[in-house]
Amino acid sequence: MTVEIVNTGPVDTAAAGPRYRVAVRALCEFTAKTGDLDLRFTPSPTAQEGIAGHGVVTSRRDDDYEKEIALSGDFGPLHVRGRADGYDPKRNQLEEIKTFRGELDRMPGNHRALHWAQLKVYGHLLCAARGLPSLRLALVYYDIGSQKETHLVEEHASASLRAYFEAQCGLFLAWAEMELAHRAARDEQLKALRFPHADFRPGQRELAEAMFKASARSCALLAQAPTGIGKSVGSLFPLLKAAAAHGHDKIFFLAAKTSGRRMALDAVESIRAGAPLLPLRTLELAARSTACEHPDKACHGESCPLAKGFYDRLPAARAAAVREPMLDRAGVRAVALAHDVCPYYLQSELVRWADVIVGDYNYYFDVTAMLHSLTVMNEWRIAVLADEAHNMVSRARKMYSAELEHAGLRLLRKTAPGALKKALDRVHRQWSALEKEQDGDYRAYDALPDKFVNALQTAATDIGDYMAENPAWFDADVLDFYFAVLHFTRLAESFGEHSVFDVTIANRGAGGGTRVDSVLCLRNIVPAPFLQPRFAAARTTALFSATLSPWNYYSDTLGMPADTAWVDVASPFQAAQLTVHIAGHISTRYQHRDRSLAPIARLMGEQYDSQPGNYLAFFSSFDYMDKAADLFAREHPHVTVWRQPRRMDETAREAFLARFTATGQGVGFAVLGGAFGEGIDLPGTRLIGAFIATLGLPQLNPVNERIRERMQAIFGAGYDYTYLYPGMQKVVQAAGRVIRTTSDTGTVHLIDDRFARPDIRALLPAWWHVPR
Known part of the structure; x- marks a missing residue:
């Protein structure tokens, strides 16, 4: 609903002035919705199913059938607009098409009343636009499952539709006028709004x-x-x-x-x-x-x-x-x-x-x-x-990825209602076929397996129909699977080069068994x-x-x-506030990590002894972090050490941060890219330095390699877009914990020989002074 200043034509009650634009649906939801909040008449068809259902219905009409008719009308300061679904000029019939699945009789009465309200408002707008003396109104309910239409038809004179329209607008008018006044007062104050502080x-x-x-x-x-x-x-x-x-x-x-x-x-x-x-x-x-x-x-x-x-x-x-x-x-x-x-x-x-x-x-x-x-x-x-x-x-x-686990489906097949067994068994068979044709633990596909996707769509339809026919029935596991399948199949409809379908073997049958479990992922790579x-x-x-x-x-x-x-935006900080060191003699590559532990512990100890205070030390994994923390604690027992737990709730997070007091001293060990690499504020002496023992590069694995290949094909920058830029973003974020105000000072140690490379240094903040 939108307020605008427009020149008005003839209106019912008011002269030209501020107008309140409102969609037909929004108007009717405000004026005609009564009774209970009731989500039992579910599941509704997906958006794609609804569009397809509308297409089926309109395709059954004659060639002169009009679709998606833009209509609008005014009542005082209200400007009401929307699109009616369809009009049959031979029968003088305006149609509102609603898709559903299940039994129509189970639809709550307040849902039906809302649909009639919308259709009657559209009816008035069409009569007014075309000078029609009367009109047939038809609610057309299309069952996605059976593909049958149910028509509810009423005849109305244009005068009665006009009266209905004016009644709905009258119910909304007081609210709309209040909103017009609110918007006018809001904008008047915003024009005079001053910055809330003495200066920027x-x-x-x-x-x-x-x-x-x-x-x-x-x-x-x-x-x-x-x-x-x-x-x-x-x-x-x-x-x-x-x-x-x-x-x-x-x-x-x-x-x-x-x-x-x-x-x-x-x-x-x-x-x-x-x-x-x-x-x-x-x-x-x-x-x-x-x-x-x-x-x-x-x-x-x-x-x-x-x-x-x-x-x-x-x-x-x-x-x-x-x-x-x-x-x-x-x-x-x-x-x-x-x-x-x-x-x-x-x-x-x-x-x-x-x-x-x-x-x-x-x-x-x-x-x-x-x-x-x-x-x-x-x-x-x-x-x-x-x-x-x-x-x-x-x-x-x-947001645009979807994942399904075979182990979950196996359990569901044992507990789901008998009416759903056939559809779930078909999904299981197609899934098992994918697993059998897989040589290694990971495989990416250039196209979606049609038979598997079709089996999923059938299962989703069967579950939806069963829930609609048995509204009192509830099974949380079936419902979770249903929503996961809906998400998967919805994304499958738009599958393209921006995404990858892959299968990862999760279990090959412990104890010599033959059963294979896997995880299927429709993995978005480029959300653009x-x-x-x-x-x-x-x-x-x-x-x-x-x-x-x-x-x-x-x-x-x-x-x-x-x-x-x-x-x-230029930084307010000065290079003198932050001392940056590059440990170019240390490699934190996976094959060199054990060798890196001793020099890292020595470097950290020397920094701490020269300037005691609170530090954060970031590593690429919990295993690497734990090894570094254990060695540092043994060699520097006088320094208090605490570390990020592997499983951390809000209480544990707060406890970790609580150690960073203005008068405290010690080193907190954490994983880069985790809860303490960004979004925390430790100004002043609460944090005076950071050690970053990694470039933050994502792990080298089949999934990331597939992403790299796709990034190379689309943008010509596979390594940079997959590994380098995401990794360095984490490094800069972690280092950014040290200097939080223009009065802070601190030290950052970038621990890896690759930080000395020109292409890496170019990704560091411009205000840093990084020694060559």
Whole structure:
């Protein structure tokens, strides 16, 4: 739903002025949804199945059948628009097509009521556009399984459809006018918004100006900006100013970790503290697993008390929520419980009314990302901020990869209902055939095995049909397998050179058995084709991090638009703050690691004795780390040593960091690329140095070699894109833990002879003084 200033034509109640654009679906969801939150009429067809189902239905119509009819109309300040599915001019029949599977009688009544509401609004818009005196309305329900259509038909005069349209608009009008007032007040305050601090930090103004210019040009931005300049405020502030100047409806601030989301919320609070009259609504998105109040209950009114009458109580909860400027996880929960509604689904509703939305990358960039879907449906004008964007490549690869384990299927075949046995057995047979034709432990395929994929699709359909026909039945293992298969088959539909299908043998039959277990992976290598529509849907997308060099690696792999701007913000730090040493006489290559332990322990001991304090020592693996820590502890018993545990929860993480006190002394041993290589802040004497005994290169294995081959074929830079750039990004991030403020000083030892190479040195921060 979007506010805009337009010149209006004849309207029902108001003169020309600010207009509120609202999609037909969004209008009806606001006015016509009542009753329980009920997810039992599941599983719904996938998006691809829905598109295919629409295609089947429309292909059965005559040649003069009109599809995807753009319609719009006005009511006072409301501008309502959308696309009707189809119109048969011979029968004067407008159709709304809905795909489903299972028994139609089990569809909750409030779902059907919503479908009729949408169709009636479309009916009025069509009558008004074409001067029709009456119209046949048909809800067409298409069963994905049986491919049968069920038609529910009503005849309506144009006058009755107009009355219905006006009634729905009337129900929404008061809210829309409130939103118009909110938007006007918000933008007025944003125009006058001043930077929340007395002055910009060094580098912060340059970052802010680049963000604003990218929004003005409506282009994407890659911004490399050093730690310590206040990137969260430095990026959010200019885009808030741009919201008023360039017409942004919303800003999505996306982060890789909880700490990044917290920094974004803190930045909002800082900005609002300097502008107490700013009516800025900020929403934090929490995962369902953390937001659910009753994880032991199903999402319907007969099971969960917060689903019972959800849509009846939603208006009051929504009205209360939008009066709260800060709706972090705790704030949403408080409002939800005060009105007896589900916090998770309340936050989903509040996305429509928030100005700044803070969440994880997946909410916008994932396969079924909610924020992207709503943006497209509502035609929002958005700005996207992605913090710590050096994580985007690995995170996006995971989003668009899928994995299945044969061992899990074997167990499922023993416990699944009899009606599913045949389909699961077929998957098992095709899977076993893949294992039998495999010589080694790993094999990558240039194409997907059609018979196996077809067996998966059949199994998904059978499970979906069984669940729809038996809504009271529940089996967590079957459900997990079902969703994993849906994800796999969805990605299989877009398989191409950006991905690889591979089989890894996990078990060859312990104790002399013949059974083979394997893991199948549809592994995304280049996420660019999937992310490009996300970039295209935003007015501007700014990816920022302290380590985004070389920019072409991120631009290529992520699929950034051709006109993407690049800014490398000068560091506020001076070379004199950081002493950098290269241990060029030591090799940390795998075959040299045992020989490297003694010289590394000696180097660390000499540094510590010359300047006692807190240090971090990074290694490429837990095994290497443990050997180095054991030797160092034996040879330097006077130095306190602690190390990163192999399995670490939040308590263990906090305990590790708690050892780094302002007056403490000792060495913390950690794994490069783990929890302590980035995202931690230990300013001043809490950390005075780091030892990095690795280039951080990914492990040499068949998977990474396949990635290297594909990167070479696509970009001509296989080794750099697979090993060198990702590895050095981890090194620079880890070293960046040492200097956090302009008053910090410290030492970094880069331990490996390859750090002396010119191509490696070129990837180190420009402000470092690295001795030759």
